[in-house]
Amino acid sequence: MRKLALSDEILLSIEKPARYIGGEVNMRVKNPMDVDIRFCMCFPDVYEIGMSHLGIQILYDILNRREDTYCERVYSPWIDLDKLMRDKDIPLFALESQDPVKEFDFLGITLQYEMCYTNILQILELSQIPIYARDRSEDDPIVIGGGPCSYNPEPIADFFDFFYIGEGETSYDKILDLYKECKQSGKSRREYLEMVSQIEGMYVPALYDVEYNEDDTIKAFIKKYEKAPDKVKKQVEVNLSEAYYPTKPLVPFIKTTQDRVVLEIQRGCIRGCRFCQAGMVYRPTRERDLEYLKKCAYEMLNSTGHEEISLSSLSSSDYSQLQELVYFLIDEFGSKGVNISLPSLRIDAFSLDVMAKVQDVRKSSLTFAPEAGSQRLRNVINKGLTEEMILKGASDAFSSGWSRVKLYFMMGLPTETYEDVEGIAVLAEDIAREYYKLPKEQRQGRVSIVVSTAFFVPKPFTPFQWTRMDTPEEYIQKQQLLRKKINEQLNKKSIKFNWHEAELSELEGVLARGDRRLSKVIYDAYKAGCLYDSWSEHFKYDKWVKAFEDNAISMSFYNSRERAEDEIFPWDFIDAGVSKAFLLKEYKRAKNSSITPNCKQLCYNCGAKVFACGVCFNNQEQAGDQTLLIDNPGQDLTEVEHEG
Amino acid sequence: MxxxxxxxxxxxxxxxxxxxxxxxxxxxxxxxxxxxxxxxxxxxxxxxxxxxxxxxxxxxxxxxxxxxxxxxxxxxxxxxxxxxxxxxxxxxxxxxxxxxxxxxxxxxxxxxxVSSADYLVSLKDGYCLGLDINNIEKFNEVFSRFYDRTEITINKKTKKSSMLVNIKPMIRLVSFDESDYKNKLKELLLDLPTDKNNQSSYFIDAESKAEIYDNNIKIYMQLATGSVANLKPELVIEAFCNDNNIEYNPYAWQVHRLELYTHKDSMDKLIPLSRFNK
Structure with a gap:
């Protein structure tokens, strides 16, 4: 029988012991003695969040297909276990074998959001691996980072041996084969890392140095190892249509945020919303093959026993064979007790028909994401939908039986004025009025509208990477203005207003566009007790502020400064396909409120064509108007909101 | 079906x-x-x-x-x-x-x-009950003395109040040894034909999965279970510890359920749930 790393007494005295025992359905079982390479894959957040992540499931599968490799998993121990492990000096262990992570060859950490950075240090420290890469010995695991935040890895560069820039499907074989060779020929850790830097897409931070100007901006990014590449090129799975997909995903015992089969139908997005990092770095848009997806859906439902399937993509309505896929799922599985959960869809006859088939209209709510309150500002962010489309969509939904609507907006977008902010309230009011245009007998009581605003955070590799971010004070002022405006309107009782915490977003902004000097701040904040920063109940703003002060680094340098057009950014060494020139052109178009057509309508030469795949090479037929987005409720509940 | x-x-x-x-x-x-x-x-x-x-x-x-x-x-x-x-x-x-x-x-x-259940409660290795009763003979002697009392009262806490309850009537069997337990159990069971497999039911004779500990200190007990009367094995152990000035440590004991029983209307004899097909 599997032996557990933690004693009964510990497991019974902490919350949800099932987080730490492994043994889930579809867990891969191998004898560690029979493999050459032990790889531990980590999502630095609590189990329920980490287990819901698709990327890890894909990599887990790819790595375990290698006979010479055993890939296991680890997640952040929750606060309760964290304390016990420190008190009792228990090393962090992988779920499969329950062996200490420090005995592994690799520790791969996925970087999904900036606010998990202190959790990375927790993982390293509890694993008893030196936190700084420079302090690691030949016996310590090689620590790899990957995922969205690796598009600016500089704030955490000191903690990693190397970063994998781009999609994981392409290069792990090269990394592992090289490791085996190096091990057999007795090469050192340093020699291995130098050789890794020769693999396309790999960034070894120790091989570079940064020089700063007197004003703290970057003067130069300098190679310390002659053969290291000048630019690190993003890796792209060129043949996604039938790229391997894990048909036997892990099924956790406890309820996780994604307690369902997740089917990735395409990668990338043609829309080019100017605030969206995913929309830029996952270019070009690539679709998966319809017949392959049908087969995957069937196999995954069988192998997991899940009672729900959900489609994953940045904009599902743009998947060319969406109707056929959705009707197939409904016809094939609907009668077998499988719920079909729909991701973001444009509102049209098709989506309303599908929604009415798969969910109880009276109980569910629709989610619209206009993102900005005025047409001018929607043009600035290239969210090409008009007020007419929004109201028409809402009206159609109301006459189909819905009476609950959620609206997502961002505040603090570039060029935003008080009028734009008030526009949010006006739009919500207009939607409410659409509802009362329905004859009384068709209404389901009072309409319920929830307005949620997030604080806009500029991200690297977006047209807004140059822009100044609002200060928390400015954001809170806008928030209060909006609340006042909502309360002045006729339907104020039908409109609920939620907002995100300003301080958390402020820090996210700093870490998103930060440089190498921040690693010490992150380290100090962690040592002062910061952990699980993305959980608002654990976020300790004052400790972060102190860490910045102690290091004489100001947050406003990173957030509240319009960057010069020719400023060298910390992430400029990454070649993400999309060029800096294109992004700058887009930023200028944004300031003029000019819309840029989507990838299917017209190619604007963003640079992603170099990958020679996907939408760049498919015929660019006219894509339909971009109308509203509707979502299925209850998809991702990790974000914390305030009610007002 | x-x-x-x-x-x-x-x-x-x-x-x-x-x-x-x-x-x-x-x-x-x-x-x-x-x-x-x-x-x-x-x-x-x-x-x-x-x-x-x-x-x-x-x-x-x-x-x-x-x-x-x-x-x-x-x-x-x-x-x-x-x-x-x-x-x-x-x-x-x-x-x-x-x-x-x-x-x-x-x-x-x-x-x-469900009207009653059998449990095997074992002391996990690495936990000490006190120097004078840390061997089987002594433990069994002390536990027997505890069980032989005519009344065993505990302070049962509910959300709002607490009250004294005599749990003795809810304990129907106590034993320290497997064969002794099985003999005592026989007395309580309704006589049923031994062959239980047929067209509508199939049973595998599986080995018990109870964890075994080196110290061998363990108690078999049958307790009232269900909606009429319900007694958790942990409460019995806690009462025993309190009674003998032993600090009750809930993590020190492994509780293993052996069987669930029902009984036919008026009859006092027990039927394992697996032999009752309604």
Whole structure:
């Protein structure tokens, strides 16, 4: 029988012991003695969040297909276990074998959001691996980072041996084969890392140095190892249509945020919303093959026993064979007790028909994401939908039986004025009025509208990477203005207003566009007790502020400064396909409120064509108007909101 | 058709709570391709109910779950089919098709049938009860003295108040040795034919999955369980510890459920749930 790393007494005295025992359905079982390479894959957040992540499931599968490799998993121990492990000096262990992570060859950490950075240090420290890469010995695991935040890895560069820039499907074989060779020929850790830097897409931070100007901006990014590449090129799975997909995903015992089969139908997005990092770095848009997806859906439902399937993509309505896929799922599985959960869809006859088939209209709510309150500002962010489309969509939904609507907006977008902010309230009011245009007998009581605003955070590799971010004070002022405006309107009782915490977003902004000097701040904040920063109940703003002060680094340098057009950014060494020139052109178009057509309508030469795949090479037929987005409720509940 | 499954829960699976076990079985039945009956509506779910939820940390040889099926193959085939999809720590040992209730009878849930349960409570290794009773002979002697009292009162706490309860009548059997326990149990059981496998039910004689500890300090006990009277084994141990000035440490004891029983209307004799097909 599997032996557990933690004693009964510990497991019974902490919350949800099932987080730490492994043994889930579809867990891969191998004898560690029979493999050459032990790889531990980590999502630095609590189990329920980490287990819901698709990327890890894909990599887990790819790595375990290698006979010479055993890939296991680890997640952040929750606060309760964290304390016990420190008190009792228990090393962090992988779920499969329950062996200490420090005995592994690799520790791969996925970087999904900036606010998990202190959790990375927790993982390293509890694993008893030196936190700084420079302090690691030949016996310590090689620590790899990957995922969205690796598009600016500089704030955490000191903690990693190397970063994998781009999609994981392409290069792990090269990394592992090289490791085996190096091990057999007795090469050192340093020699291995130098050789890794020769693999396309790999960034070894120790091989570079940064020089700063007197004003703290970057003067130069300098190679310390002659053969290291000048630019690190993003890796792209060129043949996604039938790229391997894990048909036997892990099924956790406890309820996780994604307690369902997740089917990735395409990668990338043609829309080019100017605030969206995913929309830029996952270019070009690539679709998966319809017949392959049908087969995957069937196999995954069988192998997991899940009672729900959900489609994953940045904009599902743009998947060319969406109707056929959705009707197939409904016809094939609907009668077998499988719920079909729909991701973001444009509102049209098709989506309303599908929604009415798969969910109880009276109980569910629709989610619209206009993102900005005025047409001018929607043009600035290239969210090409008009007020007419929004109201028409809402009206159609109301006459189909819905009476609950959620609206997502961002505040603090570039060029935003008080009028734009008030526009949010006006739009919500207009939607409410659409509802009362329905004859009384068709209404389901009072309409319920929830307005949620997030604080806009500029991200690297977006047209807004140059822009100044609002200060928390400015954001809170806008928030209060909006609340006042909502309360002045006729339907104020039908409109609920939620907002995100300003301080958390402020820090996210700093870490998103930060440089190498921040690693010490992150380290100090962690040592002062910061952990699980993305959980608002654990976020300790004052400790972060102190860490910045102690290091004489100001947050406003990173957030509240319009960057010069020719400023060298910390992430400029990454070649993400999309060029800096294109992004700058887009930023200028944004300031003029000019819309840029989507990838299917017209190619604007963003640079992603170099990958020679996907939408760049498919015929660019006219894509339909971009109308509203509707979502299925209850998809991702990790974000914390305030009610007002 | 209603079917009663009997299963063992052991090893790391003792850390899976009751609601998660429910979810686990629903998914396992789907993986195994069992033709489950579903409720109707927008969120159809399988018809499934457990006899007596097992607390976190406890292991068991005899858990029971009633499920609704639209169709079924022979019991032996069904057991094998389900076990093929069970994780280590779950093992199905019984499959029994239940009699349809007559028109004038109500459906009885497994939960309402349960009247008592057998437990094996063992002291885990590495825990000390106090120097003078840390060997079996001494422990058995002290525990017997505790059990032989005419009244055992404990302070039972509810959300609002606490009251003194005599738990002695709810303890129906105590033994320290397996063969002695089995002999005593025989007296309490209704005499049933030994061959229990037939067209509508199939049982596997599986080894007990109770964890064994070197110190060998253990107690077999039968306790009232269910809606009429319910006594948790942990409460007995706590009372014993309090009575003997031993600090009660809930982590020091492994509780293992051996069997669940019901009894026919007026008769006092017990029937294991697996031998009762309603």
């Amino acid at each position: 209603r079917v009663r499954l009997k299963f063992q829960k052991y090893g790391p699976m003792k850390f899976i709570g009751h609601l998660d076990v429910l979810r686990y079985f629903q998914k396992a039945f789907r993986r195994a391709g069992i033709d489950s009956e579903y409720t109707t509506g927008f969120n159809p779910h399988q018809i499934i109910s457990f006899a007596a939820p097992l607390g976190l940390g406890l292991t068991s040889d005899s858990e029971y779950v009633d499920i609704g099926l639209n169709s079924s193959e022979a019991p032996e085939i069904m057991i094998n089919k389900i076990n093929e999809f069970m994780s280590e720590g779950f093992y199905v040992t019984g499959f029994q098709m239940l009699e349809e209730p007559a028109d004038n009878e109500k459906k009885v849930s497994a939960m309402s049938l």
